[in-house]
Amino acid sequence: MVGGYMGKILRVNLTTGKTSEEPINDELARKFIGARGYAGKVIFDEVPAEADPLGPDNKLIFATGPLTLTAAPTGGRYDVVTKSPLNGVIAGSNSGGFFGPELKKTGYDFLIVEGKSNKPVYLWVTDDKVEIRDASHIWGKDTHIATDAILSELGDKSIRVACIGPAGENLVKFAAVINDKARAAGRTGVGAVMGSKMLKAVAAKGTKRAPVANPEKFKEALRVAMDKIKANGVTSQGLPTYGTMVLNHIIDEHGLYPTNNFQKGTFEHVDSVSGEKLKDTYLVRNKACYACPIACGRVSKLPDMEEETEGPEYETSWAFSADCGIDDLAAVIKANDQCNKMGLDTIATGTTIACAMELYEKGFLKKEELGSAPELKFGNTETILVYPELMAKRVGLGDKLAEGSYNFASMHGHPELSMSVKKQELPAYDPRGAQGHALEYATSNRGGCHVRGYMISPEILGLPEKLDPFVVEGKGQWVRIFQDLTAVIDSEGLCLFTSFALGADDYAAMLSAATGFDYTADEVMKAGDRVWNSEKLWNLRIGMTKKDDYLPPRFMNEPLPDGAAKGQLVHLEQLLSDYYNVRGWSNEGVPTEEKLKDLGLQ
């Protein structure tokens, strides 16, 4: 028996209003697992490479994995998969909360949205059913108002909603899909695709349970996994106590805490924007996503806020503080809340502001262009309170900033000042401080990103073993393993944070027991490798080459000026050649025939 999957895919064509169902393909399920992997394959097969990401030919998939909705620790994730409007890659944007499992409860593993509606709509998915409903009254509203309006309209507060805010509607290139008001499928601009289809929201409420092929074996595997999560310091202490903001101090101490648009590696005011500070000031409590024993989520409240808000996360707290040279935690919390409401990716929003600050301070962005908006100087707190909304609504300079830092910097003649890879902004680790992580940034299939092979884990945190962050040798193999394993975790429907405690054996054991497919650790890793190569093939198909596996020149040419990694540069050529080699790719980064044959990807 194939368990784990509900067994059905729901398709909704917004051009014609037609809906249909089809079964999950067992062979694809076995080879690509689910969520990011399987849905990515659907995009690969069904969306033409040249399709306009914001046109009707693009498809948008809300995809759960075989472990989503099960009791597997953190089994509450889903992916939004589509062709990215930011850079054309297969966007897989992963989110937690409760929406993913709720969607799966309706009996569908995936919801595939096709075409384009001519008026604002939302989808209401219940057990084996979907309804296309008018959303004119909530178009233009922020994610909180829209979510509340849908809940009250449908008359059930336990419904789960994933929606876009004004940013998605206005096709901001880094618009997020926000579910449960505060969890974001944040990166690669998936919210803009939703907006282009005039799809304001998906509301879901189901009553089904995930089938498990071998419940006894599954329980055994869960206990092993839970014991490891409870025994691990990061998952049982660090993350629950301080959330992801446990990292601000750690990364700063290691000298790779990017400050002022990656011009420095330490931030003198890190204390005032740390997880410790948050805990002492505005933290109300922890919040866990579905089936999560880690509970890194933060619920915080400022004295002058009417309602509690969630977050901020490490990346957000960094993007709005150190990267913009700002030391005001309360302002960071407000900016984060604003991004959730507007439906913006916080990393891209903060770093695009930081990029504009550097352009401004260097004289490439003129004061006249700012209009009445706050002056873009590092340290100016007002910027992060004002610009997010301008970007989401494309007002004034916000309209240009909404194209992302790469496009914005290019418009001003200096693309090299955009700290991005494949046009997507880099997150909160200076690549000069960790060679493996630099390689992961350069080669990440979806562009600048830390969650497709989190090399900070071995290079800084020492998990599963401590590597010297400055050493180049051997990093290719590490990055490959981390990338493949992450592809497995995303595709199963689990949270990356379990990987601090779990290994391939654990993921294979849970997946095998749930699905009834008999995976070994090697086989799941091979499935991860397959997902990775398939995404890579798409990138080649849309015309990307080795040149796109680049880093902004700053990291190869300007040594870090301060901190524990002072003097470091990224040795990219050496890293890439090692990596391509261990991947079984040519010197130009193209998978060889032999490799593809081995993975069954020809």
Place this chain on the structure above:
Amino acid sequence: MTIPDNRNLKKVYIEITSKCNLNCKMCFRRFWNDEVFEMDFEKYLRILDELKEFTSLETVYLGGIGEPLFHSRILDIIGKTKESGYRVEFGTNGTLLNKYAEDIIRLSVDKIIVSIDAPDPKVYEDIRGTDFSQIEDNVAYLQETKRRLNAHNPEVEIEVVAMKSNLDLLPNILLLAAKLEVTSVIISNIMPFGKELCSETLYNEIFDYNTFIDKMNSQIGKYRLKTVFPKFELLTERKCQFIEQNATTIRSDGEVAPCYRLLHSYTEYIFGRGKQVNAFSFGNVYKDTLLSIWNRRDYKSFRYSVKNALFPSCTDCPLKDSCNFCLTTDSDCFGNFPSCADCLWSRGIVQCP
């Protein structure tokens, strides 16, 4: 692992009605959202017929959340059940005992358990909203009738919920119990179903329960009573009385739940922490046979897991205030559906008859 099919059901709790003529302060009927049903007599007979499949079945306990004597055909139900050869027991609030005393004795009901919250008219009335002396009179009347008819049955027990507001009065219950000739007094702690009741718990703070128990016990010789105390703190042992007794429960609409706790949906406050309890059914006796439901793979596996305590303990887990599993009874981190990981009945803190 395969658990063989079996017919070892020994006790069945049947909620013949979820209606009640009272509206007690701590009852979870006040806090739930479930529809109220009275089980059809014909349907009851069908269930009774199905019970023949279970050769070791001894006891039919009429009760769940409603007042069984409030069922319009209670006497027919008792009569038919006794005719089938089972022990019949039920729990009651006692308000209707005077009306049915003769019939209960004539039909040879084996045991009744009367809920009395405080041997003090004022406190009782505050909790139950009805006149205490009436209950006392009703039980006394039942006992008198037994004597008059020279009958031994039913055996009468008293159940009390110990709360802060009735604690001082509890020792007096023994005097009352002796006067009413009951055989035992079952004391349970309160399970708060509303936040406002959290302050009534005795196990929430340092409460010198040993002195309390000693005080009660010093009188039992005098009154020749059995007193069953709950646990007043979180102890290691976990044991489910429903599982230990090979029991099951059937709700008034036919749903089969493993126990009282999962019979209905409501919110519990476990040491002050809210938990949504969601009714859990392994099947409906109006659709499937009870034997097939009893032998469903997931129900067998559930009983095995609970019997062997193969479930986590949310109640004292360091993650309890943030873990999403703790929010409902739906599942837990061991992969159980439903989850007993926060059950205060299994800890002996809260007791059922």
